[in-house]
Amino acid sequence: MELPQQGVALETLLDRMRERKQADADWRSARTFSLVYPAGEQVDAVVQAASHLYLHENALNPFRFPSIRQMEDDVVSMTLSLLHASPEAGGAMTSGGTESILLGVKTARDRARAERGVERASLLVPHSAHPAFAKAAQVLDMDLVQIPLDTDHRADVKAARRLIDERTVLIVGSAPNYPFGVADPIPDLAALAAERGLSFHTDACLGGFLLPFYERLGAPVPPFDFRVEGVTTISSDVHKYGYSIKGASVIAHRDSSTLRNHQLFLYEDWPGGIYGSFAMAGARPAAPIAAAWAVLQCLGDEGYTKLAGVVRETTRRLREGIEAIPELRVWGDPVMSVMAFGSEQLDIAAVGDGMDERGWHLDRQTGPDALHLMISPAHADVVDTFLTDLREAVDGRGDSRGTEARYSS
Numbered sequence: 077m078e079l080p081q082q083g084v085a086l087e088t089l090l091d092r093m094r095e096r097k098q099a100d101a102d103w104r105s106a107r108t109f110s111l112v113y114p115a116g117e118q119v120d121a122v123v124q125a126a127s128h129l130y131l132h133e134n135a136l137n138p139f140r141f142p143s144i145r146q147m148e149d150d151v152v153s154m155t156l157s158l159l160h161a162s163p164e165a166g167g168a169m170t171s172g173g174t175e176s177i178l179l180g181v182k183t184a185r186d187r188a189r190a191e192r193g194v195e196r197a198s199l200l201v202p203h204s205a206h207p208a209f210a211k212a213a214q215v216l217d218m219d220l221v222q223i224p225l226d227t228d229h230r231a232d233v234k235a236a237r238r239l240i241d242e243r244t245v246l247i248v249g250s251a252p253n254y255p256f257g258v259a260d261p262i263p264d265l266a267a268l269a270a271e272r273g274l275s276f277h278t279d280a281c282l283g284g285f286l287l288p289f290y291e292r293l294g295a296p297v298p299p300f301d302f303r304v305e306g307v308t309t310i311s312s313d314v315h316k317y318g319y320s321i322k323g324a325s326v327i328a329h330r331d332s333s334t335l336r337n338h339q340l341f342l343y344e345d346w347p348g349g350i351y352g353s354f355a356m357a358g359a360r361p362a363a364p365i366a367a368a369w370a371v372l373q374c375l376g377d378e379g380y381t382k383l384a385g386v387v388r389e390t391t392r393r394l395r396e397g398i399e400a401i402p403e404l405r406v407w408g409d410p411v412m413s414v415m416a417f418g419s420e421q422l423d424i425a426a427v428g429d430g431m432d433e434r435g436w437h438l439d440r441q442t443g444p445d446a447l448h449l450m451i452s453p454a455h456a457d458v459v460d461t462f463l464t465d466l467r468e469a470v471d472g473r474g475d476s477r478g479t480e481a482r483y484s485s
């Protein structure tokens with residue numbers, strides 16, 4: 077496309093956008109299972125109004141826009157408190173899980189460089205860790221070492237112990253991981269890190285705004301936050317189960333001195349004056365900060381606990397329904413609302429195709445082959461239809477290939 081010679085009327089543009097949008101996933105009808113976390117009209121209205129108020133401001137300079145700085149501080153404090161941080165803790169908002177992870181990895185690298193003189197650093201991450209860690213390793217010129225998983229799809233602690241060497245600066249665990257929704261043995265992994273003076277990062281991008289409320293509901297929650305000794309940083313995404321718009325995550329530090337010493341970028345060797353930034357980006361949108369602040373305040377502890385109750389019950393019904401279909405199996409023991417299911421008899425990708433035909437959008441996985449579910453409050457209304465369609469897709473599809481063939485890759 078070239079820049080039009082003459083401007084096009086807004087109404088025409090909106091019509092075009094609406095037409096193009098027809099091809100996009102219809103997440104409002106709860107037929108998709110990731111990327112968007114629909115939590116209902118009230119939450120939608122809050123994030124829309126709050127972000128609209130801050131569409132043009134720039135969060136780069138906290139002195140020019142003190143209200144943005146105040147909101148960012150508030151979001152960080154609320155998150156730290158959910159993660160049971162002590163008063164020495166600190167944190168910053170970022171554009172999302174990937175940026176929070178990148179900054180957590182950078183902090184560990186620079187800390188090890190300063191304290192132990194490690195030049196070419198490596199990080200130790202479970203095989204199931206999000207690709208953001210591999211991206212961070214690439215960007216920060218570090219080596220990524222993968223911890224194999226045990227049979228329940230959690231990081232194998234014994235293997236992790238063997239993989240540590242003098243270049244290791246960081247160990248990682250997920251609460252929970254994306255592919256299976258299971259939590260790594262974070263107390264054991266963090267203890268390994270603490271024993272050797274290494275940093276430990278809990279990736280709670282998914283769990284940070286859901287597991288605390290599962291705990292309020294009395295659900296069994298694996299230890300993952302700052303109550304676990306040895307955890308030094310945590311990533312927790314407001315734009316996932318915090319239900320805000322994209323562009324909002326928190327990187328939390330057990331000790332704010334690592335935030336100041338190893339995350340903060342300060343520069344004055346140019347004519348433009350002193351330049352400081354905690355994030356990777358320079359100019360930063362204020363709208364996601366405003367929306368995150370507003371949705372956290374608007375829902376409050378009570379609202380999040382209620383939504384967590386809906387997600388938990390919906391997940392229970394879906395999991396039981398899937399497990400009641402004899403050909404299907406949920407892989408591992410998911411701790412909250414994310415799971416993968418497959419089959420030892422059927423071609424699960426063909427079942428996925430059958431679900432596509434019935435208007436559902438399920439992500440495919442390999443190793444083991446699976447369909448992926450990420451449950452939001454909006455899915456409460458579609459459980460029965462989903463399970464009926466799944467039963468039909470299983471009946472109509474799935475040639476019998478056998479376990480051996482499935483695992484052979």
Ligand SMILES: Cc1ncc(COP(=O)(O)O)c(C=O)c1O
Nearest residue numbers: 172173174206253254279281282
């Ligand atoms: C466990 C986990 N960590 C990190 C990320 C990356 O987050 P983002 O896509 O916001 O960068 C995701 C995204 O789904 C995730 O599930």
